[in-house]
Amino acid sequence: MKRPTRFWFKNALLALVALAGLPGVAHAWWNGEWTLRKKLTVDTTPSGAAVADPMGGAPVLVRLHVGNFQFDRARGDGGDIRFVSEDDRTVLPHHIAQYDSLLGEAFVWVRVPEIKTGAQTAVWLYYANPAAPSVENAQGTFDADTTLAWHFGERGQPARDYSGNENHALNAGIPAEGTLIGAGLRFDGNSAVTVPATPSLAWAANAPLTWSAWVKPASLSGRSVIYSRRAGPQTAFLVGSDQGVPFVEITVGGNTVRTPAGAPLAQNIWQHLAVVAEGARLTLYVNGNTYAALSSGIPVLNTPSFLGGDRAAPDAPVTSGFAGELVEFQLARAARPAGFIKFLAATQGGESGARSVLFSEEEVSGGGAGAGGHAGYFTVIIQNLTVDGWVVIVVLAVMSAISLAVMAAKNGYLSAVRKGNERFLKLFNERVASDMTVLDRAGPALAVTEAEERLIKRAPLYRLYHIGAEEIRKRLSESKRSEDKTLSAHAIKAITASMDGGRVREQQRLNKQMVLLTIAISGGPFLGLLGTVIGVMITFAAVALAGDVNVNAIAPGIAAALLATVAGLAVAIPALFGYNYLLTRVKDVTADMQVFVDEFITKAAEFYPKRASEKARLTGADS
Known part of the structure; x- marks a missing residue:
């Protein structure tokens, strides 16, 4: 039997989350009666406490606050807190120095029997079992010395x-x-x-x-x-x-x-x-x-x-x-070693403590005692996505892929344009002295390597130069006398018009596909909002049909619906930054083209002066 597309999308995303977003899946759940746990990492590397000397075990200060601990899920006095070693079996002695569930602040000390120097040591923090008795062991937290x-x-x-x-x-x-x-x-x-x-x-x-x-x-x-x-x-x-x-x-x-x-x-x-x-x-x-x-x-x-x-x-x-x-x-x-003293100062400090004792994402138990099944927040959200949510997220994923591809391709193109323009301008200023068409002749006129020649001939400034050089040759070939290398005022205007037309076409080429980024910027958030609104509507409709009005019934659907808005913003924000960056680079190239056209026309007027009769006529008309 052929399975629906939604099934494959869900399982693919769940697999990605399981691989990237759920640390510690290989560890069994210490006790299923505790429904929440966090992985604490005591970091003595240079980015953490920076302790390189051996120190053995030590009491570690764990700071709990509303940002890393759900006080409303734990006992009012924190008595259900347990610390388990990295093997997820050995319970470590601890005691609570201060605990205030109303203010959302607690200071807990745990004895880590062996702290690795210049490395990371993991400890599991379990809680969310209000029926658990308190097992604080202050004396066991400190050593006999x-x-x-x-x-x-x-x-x-x-x-x-x-x-x-x-x-x-x-x-x-x-x-x-x-x-x-x-x-x-x-x-x-x-x-x-x-x-x-x-x-x-x-x-x-x-x-x-x-x-x-x-x-x-x-x-x-x-x-x-x-x-x-x-x-x-x-x-x-x-x-x-x-x-x-x-x-x-x-x-x-x-x-x-x-x-x-x-x-x-x-x-x-x-x-x-x-x-x-x-x-x-x-x-x-x-x-x-x-x-x-x-x-x-x-x-x-x-x-x-x-x-x-x-x-x-x-x-x-x-x-x-x-x-x-x-x-x-x-x-x-006892005379504590230098590494021990440095560890105390680093882990108990404010900013240094935050770098030395790290909290991972919270994990939720999947059920009974001894069971290893548990899921993170993203798994719950993905499992509750509705069909419309999947459709919106897939569309947004396609938009994101297109916008990222456009930004990468456009950035590479603009980098090549900048290099080609710089190389051509250098040749133009060095070699154009009396003949404006010297760089546009057949044969090895550029006198550069093949790679540089390909780079230069793809540059907008060279293409504008080519237009101007073609117009000059055309006007000079129409002259009755071969030695009469002059351009009339009408010819100068015609050359200017041709180069301006080429400049407009180059601007169109530079701005090609930029509209896809504007679509992602403006359309992504609206598509995400549409998915969220529909998801919320479906959630409330399901609650109304079931007749069960409680937080557990509503929260998963609302959280899943909000994922569409997050996806929309995730599409729009990179596209917005990329669009503005690329637009600035396009404007720089456009300004370079305008300056080059003006410079080319000025040099053409100097190298090919007006005929004497025309000068006299224009002078008489002016007088």
Whole structure:
């Protein structure tokens, strides 16, 4: 039985979509109870985080917003979010730092056990299962060396430690909304947040340590301490800035050393600071790059520490306070490698994070658990196209193919015309001295290669020249005396008229088939609109007959109908740009032809002067 044409069109387009528009089809669906998923790509190539040093695993910040996540399809608190490794089987630990479904914003951390350096690592994000229980694992998100991780999403409450070590802040700071990573803290130079003294935060001499935070200084003047930890006046560890220049300052036995000065921080700009201590060496990083080094390790400290200023004790006043905002404060009892620090700065930043953690197109589950059937948006649209929609899209596809062919052919023709005109003008200016017909004689008059001769003889300027040269030879052959090489005023006018006629014909040749582009520009959107209107009419008629009025019944048909309008615009927009570009080139060639005709006539009048009798007659008539 012969199948209808619509069947073959539909299946051909579905095959193309399956090949080009549905990433990850080879992966089985992790769990059919989750109906939506996205593929996240952690990119450490030069176009992403640009990390070339080995770093192992790391917690990755995933920023969700209405542009990459459907909050209305997930649980109100994001509890149905799951992260699955690239094999689409292993569930990864994660936790939600901040989640606001009303504002459409969330910050989620996921532990990626092995991040490829200089390459891309894929992770699947599953959601859209409101019945799923929450399985957040904050402690599993960080490794065992992380001793403190504050996200500051508590808004007015003491910061909670997500590392699992219960190192919560002892007092609440001033909340700051809309920081680099959601809510953070704001410091006014007179306040500080106390970090408790616990066994997990005890430091031994020259022990490994990694300190990191994002800061946004409101002022660069004076001495500003961001973090301080002291054990009396003889022992201290400080991180801060002096006149905007970041530093790490170590005091052991009353002897104070500080990292060398470099470029200052930028005011009112978020910057990542990190300090890595390993043995008797300490390195300060700014935005993931090495800033300064110090030949000193950390001192023995087991006292409370402070964010926002220098304090000798919890009840002592704040000195050298920090003015600005701070978010994402972490401590670890390990010396993180340079690649790890650079990865944190790149993936947690605003613009750099968008380049480093990439979201693919959303995929929809096709049904039951374990089933791999799923389709993208374009598949749903194509499956719901009506017959009239297919007809309009096929017509538009033909129009698009014709307009693209015209633009390509016309652009190539105009390029050949430009080259031929330039080459001919050069010969005309070099060789035409006393005989205007020298380049139009039989034989090797042009004295160029065969390829150049073919190029020149197809040029409009040469064809105009040929017309003028033919007219000159004709007028000179009619002269009674062979030595009388003169042209009358009537002859000059006749030559001008012949060349003007040739110029008009050349303009017609240049504009040939341009009307097809104007048809695509004006007709494409209207054809698309016609297909959309008919498709919407059919959709509403089908809903009325079925008596089922709901979004699921209407939306697929409307979306499919709108595809015709999109196709119409896809035909018209390239044709519009191409038409205007080609029209500009045609106008340039037309102007060159007008200038050449004027130049040719002027030279002809100079090379073949009027007869003396005619001059006398014209002179008498003028007097």
